[in-house]
Amino acid sequence: MDYDPFSPAIAENPYPTYRWLRDNAPVYRSPVHGFYALSRHDDVVAALLDHDTFLTSHGTTLEGIEQGFDTLLTTDPPEHEWNRRILARRFSVARVQELESRIRAVAADLLDAARAGGRIDLVQDFSAQLPLTIIADLLALPADQRERVHELCFLLLDRGPDDTPGVRPAASVAAGEELATLFLTLVAQRRAEPGDDLISLLVHAPIVDDTGGERFLDDRQLLGRLIELTFAGHETVKKLVSTGAVRLAANPDARRELVADPGLIPGAVEEMLRIDPPAQYTGRWTSRAVEMHGTVIPADSRVVLLLGSACHDERVHPDPEAFDIRRQIGRQLGFGYGIHLCVGAAFARLEARIAFAELLARFPDYQIDHAGVVRTYSSNQPGLKRLPLVLAPA
Numbered sequence: 001m002d003y004d005p006f007s008p009a010i011a012e013n014p015y016p017t018y019r020w021l022r023d024n025a026p027v028y029r030s031p032v033h034g035f036y037a038l039s040r041h042d043d044v045v046a047a048l049l050d051h052d053t054f055l056t057s058h059g060t061t062l063e064g065i066e067q068g069f070d071t072l073l074t075t076d077p078p079e080h081e082w083n084r085r086i087l088a089r090r091f092s093v094a095r096v097q098e099l100e101s102r103i104r105a106v107a108a109d110l111l112d113a114a115r116a117g118g119r120i121d122l123v124q125d126f127s128a129q130l131p132l133t134i135i136a137d138l139l140a141l142p143a144d145q146r147e148r149v150h151e152l153c154f155l156l157l158d159r160g161p162d163d164t165p166g167v168r169p170a171a172s173v174a175a176g177e178e179l180a181t182l183f184l185t186l187v188a189q190r191r192a193e194p195g196d197d198l199i200s201l202l203v204h205a206p207i208v209d210d211t212g213g214e215r216f217l218d219d220r221q222l223l224g225r226l227i228e229l230t231f232a233g234h235e236t237v238k239k240l241v242s243t244g245a246v247r248l249a250a251n252p253d254a255r256r257e258l259v260a261d262p263g264l265i266p267g268a269v270e271e272m273l274r275i276d277p278p279a280q281y282t283g284r285w286t287s288r289a290v291e292m293h294g295t296v297i298p299a300d301s302r303v304v305l306l307l308g309s310a311c312h313d314e315r316v317h318p319d320p321e322a323f324d325i326r327r328q329i330g331r332q333l334g335f336g337y338g339i340h341l342c343v344g345a346a347f348a349r350l351e352a353r354i355a356f357a358e359l360l361a362r363f364p365d366y367q368i369d370h371a372g373v374v375r376t377y378s379s380n381q382p383g384l385k386r387l388p389l390v391l392a393p394a
């Protein structure tokens, strides 16, 4: 069996292939693309924790989407820790909780706007708009640029069926260039006139190293951080909420339980993250040769850590293909693990919990209009582009 993350069939349902990999080739080497792939839960965790051997600084996507951008994710220790502190403080559970009422109000407005028409495209009109609005608020993005930023973030990752595997499509490169121009203009403005927003924070907060020395991010680094935050701050939540809504439609008993007892929603969101992790893999680069299961992965190899497979590993999660909103998950790998564990995890959880609470309170019996569902393709973040729902109000 071949595992090809660029194949549309894998984007639609990778789980049987992952299972084959776990059982037959836990250290798989792609004959076509040359990468190694780890698929078992414990191996993925071990690699995420061994950040001296498995580096991020050579990028984490097979297409090299982050090439040319200096992101937090693609920073190795020790600089990583100095840089992460600033964002970790800003996205702590307590700071994020301050956003609750704003997130709830935006979610309510978006859903109420759909009530009269009796239909909503859950992706375009809700699951993208909610996180985009909140991250755009935090960045203080001008209102007239928000929709364009959304389109550009989408284009950054999206792949067409005819695109060359492993190569960034021209539309992705062009989107990156347009985002760069847009963000660098905002950086120059906030450098001159700081505000109470994330761009100003990143421009003006000093990076403090282990000796107490201070420096500031340069324009190239700022650009990478802003694209990373904008993209990570909404594309992933958009995918989690839309695939979660599909799971609930397919599991009416679970949906009824959540409607009756919204206190179960946080557990359901964890299960959605486990069963459909928005980031199916994350890439690493080996700094030295490493042996696993009798196979030597040479130094300077691209290694793909299959989070999607690790989350379905029956060695850790009994009956992994069952959607169980009461499952005791233990270690959640949907946000990664180790030093690069998603810095926006508390923020994403809050947005997703509110999204489902507001959706189910208004439209507990929504139905999917399957004829209108459109998928998007990407090697590591496939998902839905359109999810039309027929709404039956509560």
Ligand code: HEM
Pocket: 056, 060, 072, 073, 074, 084, 091, 228, 229, 232, 233, 234, 236, 237, 240, 277, 278, 279, 282, 283, 307, 333, 334, 335, 336, 337, 339, 340, 341, 342, 343, 344, 345, 347, 348
């Ligand atoms: C459901 C939503 C989300 C999912 C599934 C998700 C997933 C992930 C994963 C798997 C990683 C680790 C990648 C690796 O180790 O290679 C990560 C890192 C990161 N995420 Fe998220 N994320 C989500 C939401 C967010 C949000 C809302 C933000 C920002 C506001 C964010 C910002 C980041 C950043 C900056 C990193 C890099 C952290 C570091 O290198 O220290 N993410 N995310």
